[in-house]
Amino acid sequence: MSQTPVLELENLSVAYDTPKGPVRAVNHVNMKIYPEEIVGLVGESGSGKSTLAYAIMRLLKGSAFVQEGTIKVLGQDMYKMSPTELRAFRWAKISMVFQSAMSALNPVMTVEQQIIDTLTSHRKGITPPQARARAEELLDLVRIDRKYLKNYPHQLSGGMRQRVVIAIAIALEPAFVIMDEPTTALDVVVQRSILDQIQEIQRHIKFSVLFISHDFSLVAELAQRVAIMYAGRFVEVTPSQRLQEAGHHHPYTEGLLRAIPRLTADEVTIEGIPGNPPDLVTLPSGCAFHPRCPVATEECKIALPPIYDTPNGLIECHRFAGEKVVQHV
């Protein structure tokens, strides 16, 4: 594709400073996301998904820091912007829906005040009536009755709160939205209707999405491409339609696919992945997945595999040796 990517991650590593030394939660990640694309990011708890999201937003907290690599959004290096530039850029061009919607909203402000706040802090010229009209429009967009504008967050259901958070994230029509498990705490019916709406709004406003989740089936349905994260690394980046081709993916990806009961397929066997996700402090040598991998060889214990460009996706695994090696995803 020849367009400017909305997101470019190059060799990105993010670490937490701890008494035991830096712990790398995001480990040499490469990724490009193009305009209007929805990319899924799946991985187990602790694999580094939220850390990556915060790093992209330049909102890393506490002892976390970018160790290596670059993050460009719409061609601009997030970490070379001045604080003023960053303030104008964030939310207007790139925004995020946080993992817990409850904490993303201010409990003592009405829904309307929160939306108007976001609008006026970025659009200096906007008049109060214009801002109010836009707030109404946004509620329509996420299908909440306008009467809830005057309500406080605690007066809304979990699903409605999440819709408000999404409305705020898209209020300034950003080019790129990161959604960190936006529907995990919700019931499936509510989740589905929110996802349908995200897709519908996305068709109108045409922003790109990095959609973080640990629900493989959900991500495969929503996203055009899926990145699979394991112990801080993108072990595979694959077009969603390719995911069903068993035998041609990273062994971790295939393990995940076998671990999920199918809703309607005839065969109802499932298989767990042996062992447990690794501790980042004592990461296994070579490929971090090798102690749990059914097809691991001696080489996997010693050498980190390169990324291979296979017909089914970009895969970081020695068993694809012979395919073309790539540097950047």
Next chain:
Amino acid sequence: MSNATLVDVKDMVVRFPIRTGRGRSFITPVDRVSFTIDSGEVLALVGESGSGKTTIGKALLRIEEPSAGTIQVGNRDVTHIKGQALVRYRNDVQMIFQDPFGSLNPVKTIEQHLFFPLKKHQGLRGTELYDRTGELLERVGLTPVPETRIKYPHELSGGQRQRVAIARALAVNPKFLVADEPISMLDVSIRAGVLKLMNELKRDMNLSFLYITHDLASARYFGDRIMVLYGGHVMETAESSDLLRRPMHPYTKLLLAATPGNPVRQPLPETSNQAPDLLEGRKGCVFATRCPLVTDLCRNEKPPLQSLDAGHAVACHYAV
């Protein structure tokens, strides 16, 4: 598998007092619920948050006492038993909770967790106690056993902790287990192992389960039958694959259409997100406020749960 009915619940009601503007009233999050579970059978209970799943589980364990209806377990009426009878009853039924950490004691080793029920309920001592503990740990896949014995809960992963909770439940030789979302807090790669373990236990020990979940796919995997709950009422019950192939209740259809991984993706019907009314004495069908097929009949009359054909029952005036 024998087809003897082990659990027989009839018209069970559980009510809780709530404070309203006009003083005290009651909600009935479980309202005239009936079902049976055969020995060696798994009944999967599916429904959204607040639909009454946990309350049904607690009533079966007699942590809650029903205000109407009956619970029979193995031909014994346990609806209102107390004291020693209740203690003995809890030998036959056990519960596994969602949070494997919260249900374990951080200052006790894994074997100590098993010693307690084995001593108290089985009267085991000495080498018998030691050997039985080892057997249980082996049974739930917590090997090597000598190492696991002396670990503390914080030294185990979530999946391993859930296995401890299962071993502890098995310690009293139960006939029936209530598993309340036992895998929802575990990592995806770990869930399958715990589900498979429960499936093996069911098969090898002829155990019965009430498996509570809001995931239809795992309900289908583990459940012989699925019961769909909404607002404290049973909407539909059927043999698992039959329910997914031929959902008849509008709520089941909505649930199925919303579940990821469903190859037939039809758009969801526009329905409101209004939470169901749980107040005691509510009229009509609880799903009426969200149902795309609603009529006046639905608003006024609760549809009875009717068997349409072998093992497939639906509570809807317009089910087809």
